[in-house]
Amino acid sequence: MRDHGWVELEERIGRLAEWVADRGVVVLSGAGLSTESGIPDYRGPSGAARRHAPMTYQTFTRDPIARRRYWARSHLGWRVIGAAQPNAGHRAVARLQELAVVDGIITQNVDGLHQAGGAHGVVELHGNLARITCLDCGATSPRRDLIDRLNAANPDFAARITAINPDGDVELDDAELDDFAVVDCTGCGGMLKPDVVYFGESVPPGRVSRSFELVGRARTLLVLGSSLTVMSGRRFVLRAARDGIRIAIVNQGVTRGEPYAGLLVDAPLGVVLPELVRRVEALTYAPHRS
Numbered sequence: 153m154r155d156h157g158w159v160e161l162e163e164r165i166g167r168l169a170e171w172v173a174d175r176g177v178v179v180l181s182g183a184g185l186s187t188e189s190g191i192p193d194y195r196g197p198s199g200a201a202r203r204h205a206p207m208t209y210q211t212f213t214r215d216p217i218a219r220r221r222y223w224a225r226s227h228l229g230w231r232v233i234g235a236a237q238p239n240a241g242h243r244a245v246a247r248l249q250e251l252a253v254v255d256g257i258i259t260q261n262v263d264g265l266h267q268a269g270g271a272h273g274v275v276e277l278h279g280n281l282a283r284i285t286c287l288d289c290g291a292t293s294p295r296r297d298l299i300d301r302l303n304a305a306n307p308d309f310a311a312r313i314t315a316i317n318p319d320g321d322v323e324l325d326d327a328e329l330d331d332f333a334v335v336d337c338t339g340c341g342g343m344l345k346p347d348v349v350y351f352g353e354s355v356p357p358g359r360v361s362r363s364f365e366l367v368g369r370a371r372t373l374l375v376l377g378s379s380l381t382v383m384s385g386r387r388f389v390l391r392a393a394r395d396g397i398r399i400a401i402v403n404q405g406v407t408r409g410e411p412y413a414g415l416l417v418d419a420p421l422g423v424v425l426p427e428l429v430r431r432v433e434a435l436t437y438a439p440h441r442s
């Protein structure tokens with residue numbers, strides 16, 4: 153972490169508050185926003201690299217054993233991910249939306265915590281783990297329905313959780329997972345998959361165009377808790393830079409957006425964002441007269 157020092161940090165938050173109070177802000181959020189909700193950021197400062205390779209679309213669809221192991225880990229991991237609560241950062245973003253200074257929210261997170269924190273109209277670039285989709289008929293269904301079906305199909309399944317990562321899989325010995333029974337679509341018998349974008353998959357074009365549209369109309373692109381390692385998020389920063397839109401980044405640790413940022417705050421989001429809200433409220437509320 154860079155050491156801004158208190159005075160410099162104060163100044164940066166003050167300048168950020170002025171930018172945000174100027175309205176027309178679009179938020180782009182990443183894993184760093186959810187770490188304080190107990191969902192680890194495997195690329196961030198606290199994050200050792202994940203021990204388990206991320207699932208790819210090709211492996212998921214073509215390798216029945218890998219798929220079985222994925223569902224077993226994901227089934228256990230959901231007990232943590234599904235119980236996660238929005239933190240002060242999520243609530244701050246929702247408050248900025250309520251104050252009509254934030255016009256759009258684009259997230260790389262799949263945990264649904266922006267909405268749980270009160271935000272609406274969120275573009276979920278990489279989908280949402282709480283939703284299940286059928287790869288054959290396209291039907292979507294809530295995760296909790298699937299949980300019930302998996303519990304019923306695996307009454308004796310008891311394995312140990314030793315680690316958890318943002319995609320919702322859990323680190324377990326493969327041998328512990330091979331008896332796990334996977335269930336299929338109730339409508340067509342097709343293959344079910346969490347409605348999230350895996351490595352090797354593209355973000356659905358509608359979400360990308362919606363995001364470019366939001367960024368194109370923005371006065372400020374505010375990046376929160378993203379190292380911008382993956383192009384699916386970084387391209388919006390590149391577009392904003394190309395179009396001369398102001399870019400502010402609040403992130404703890406190194407970010408690849410730094411060369412484009414007019415303003416960088418390297419500090420915990422749970423500290424910066426509530427303070428930002430207080431200052432924006434002070435700047436946007438007209439003084440009462442009597």
Ligand SMILES: [Zn+2]
Pocket residue numbers: 286287288289290291337338339340341342343
């Ligand atoms: Zn189906």
